[in-house]
Amino acid sequence: MIDYFKKIDMKFSKYINENLRSYLLDKIMRIITRLGDLGFVWIIIGTICILKKTYKVEGNMILSALVVSTILGEGIIKHTVKRERPSAVEEEELIISKPKTYSFPSGHTASSFAVVGILIATGSRLKIYALILAILIAFSRIYLNVHYLSDVLSGVLLGLICSSIVFCYIQL
Template sequence: MLQNIDDSILLFIKNNMHSYIMDKVMITSTHLGNNGAIWILIILLLMINKKYRKIGFIALGALILSAILGEGILKHLVQRTRPCVNIPAIDMLIKKPTSYSFPSGHSASAFAVAAVLANYFKRYKFVLFGLALLIAFSRLYLYVHYPTDVLTGIVLGLISSKIAIAFSKYLTEKIDSKECRTF
């Protein structure tokens, strides 16, 4: 039943949303998420600046955690074939990925970093989550993930960000309590 829902959503997107302009936007969006490229660039920019370095490290932690859990563990446990492999008649707009489908690594990394950044840069949360959503949706549009892959990637990313933020707060409290005892 879940597979039928996934297939129906992908078919709806294919039949109702594809256009020349959308093709270009989705290809560009998905390329921004390739290997976490846009997020790594943002993290590096934060780490260069002493004022935002800690946030950069927290975002990096969330990104690494989402990659370990998603790409390193879940993909190999579930081994779900991608929709573009299951339905070979689809005209691909990008190169077919060779890894498994579940969960979406693009979605996980996008939401892991966007959630960390939105926590600290509240003014930009709509832009950050908008970019993350665009990258996640591009994976459906380009027929390389099922909706449940993307949804699971989003949840995984959000959980990774919560863990990274909580771990940072824990370390900060530990460091602050040790500094207080030494004086």
């Protein structure tokens, strides 16, 4: 079963590298992925929400979901699975700095979808914009050859689970 998923990961990465690569997309994907570095854009959104009295609860949920996704994804799962990044396996040059951590799951994706999950659960007007940005950040990780498709899909799942945990806990 694992071999089946590895084949899908490799085919998807190969398709992107052979059919979608361009100078312009390289530039755009670098910018998009940087927005997700260390949850930067999501921390800013959460902080702005906290500073606005009407969105204080949502801001606290956003920052809490980011903490939970970081602890589970970066702190526990990555160091348990220890999956090498595509660039290490395929020995390809990267157009961004080589990430220092393991590949599975995608932390950029997990944090992005942790925030999207909170925004959807709270009915925020920002949910569609955040979803579009989260999808772009997730795709950029595959495009830039630092994650496999399965890393990103597991990051989506992890992020949504973390947002659900936080949303349910704060609602109690």
